[in-house]
Amino acid sequence: MRCALRFIESTCDIAVISDDGDFLFQHSLALPNTYSALLNSIFDVLKAQDPSGRAKFVGVSLSGDYTSQTERLYCPSIPLIDGQNLKADLQAALNREVFIASHAHMLVKSASQLPEFKSNTNIFSLYLDDEICAGQFVNQALVTGVNGLAxxxxxxxxxxxxxxxxxxxxxxxGRSGCLCLFVSRAALSREYLFLSERELTAEAIFAQAEQGDIVAESAVQVFEDRLARGLAMAINLIDPEVILLSGRMSLPKRLLVNLPRKWPGYVRGGAQATKLAVFANSTEAMREHCLRGAASL
Ligand SMILES: [Zn+2]
Structure with missing residues (x-):
């Protein structure tokens, strides 16, 4: 039995999952106003669900990373936990061992247990949201890196x-030109705003492009070109068998055709053996797979 937490926007999803992968408990906790109240609330929920402390481990899924070098969390999309030593504080509050990794890591960990990906030995996972994170699963193990920065x-x-x-x-x-400024949800909205002087969500822009709106189509094409370049860089580094795309963008299937078409310009041979897949492309699927991955660390 394991516990899993997922931080997203203003909520913390809490789950208790059996060793067989069954969800024994799920709850969405609205983030309180203070960090100490958050720790207390998570403690209260888990204490009620697992009073004897059978679940020894807690996996935490979030859009960011934790490095043991600074002992601080990097999660700018959730100011309540950004910069905190969430690992040590949760371990002290819950009296359980805590593992922290990004949504992309959790998604690829969960995907690796599915029949369609089980035989793959090198999977790259990209989570596209307001914040961007990536993960890699190699030879049945998650690659988090010696500094926790992979x-x-x-x-x-x-x-x-x-x-x-x-x-x-x-x-x-603190730097400039980062990929998250070009291929995040906000980046697509910014591009559309620049072209049209109108504000739309990334999801709405994809939908309008699908319906033939020329301006939305133009913004999506710029987005696709930048995402293709970013993925080509990943292919040049790690040459994965599979690339999983996920995130709260309702990613359209057109990406599966249009991104690989651009790779020959950046990757020798065009990476024809690399399979691209949109994974967990709904709110419910995303929650389930992030929590499953967190519970299986
Ligand atoms: Zn940056």
Whole structure:
């Protein structure tokens, strides 16, 4: 039996999952106003569900990373936990061992247990949301890195930039030109705003492009080109068998056709053996797979 937490926007999903993978308990906790109240609330929920402490481990899924070098969490999309030593604080509050990894890591861990991906030995996972994170699963093991920083793809500079493309792109991480400024939900909305002077969500832009809106189509094409370049860089580094795309963007199937078409410009041979898949492309599926992955660390 294991516990899993998933932080997303203003909620913390809490689950207790059996060794057979059955969800024994699920609850969505609205994030309280203070960090100490959050720790107390999670303690209260788990104490009620597992009073004897049978679940010794808690996996935490979030959009960011935790590095033991600083003992601080990087999760700018959730200020309540950003910069905190969430690992040590949760371990002290819950009296259980705590593992923290990104949503992308959790999704690829969960996917690796499914029949369609079970035989794959090198899977790259990309979680596209307001914040971007990546994960890698190699030879049946999650690659988190010696510093806990593996998968920090969103804060690598956009590769092969065209003239002026990197200008005025300051990132919250302190650098500039990071990929998350070009292929996040907010980035797609910004591109559309730039073209149309109208505000739309990423999901609405994809939907309008699907219906033939020329401006939305233009914004999506720019997004696709940048995402293809970012993935080509990953292929040049780790050459995965499978790339999983997920995140709260309702990613359209067109990406599966249009992204690989661009790879020959950046990858020798075009990476024809790399399979691209949209994974967990709904709110419910995303929650389930993040929690399953967190519970199986
Ligand atoms: Zn950055």
């Amino acid at each position: 998968g920090n793809w969103g804060h690598i500079c956009l590769p092969w930039p065209v003239e002026f493309e990197l200008e005025d792109r300051d990132c919250a991480c």
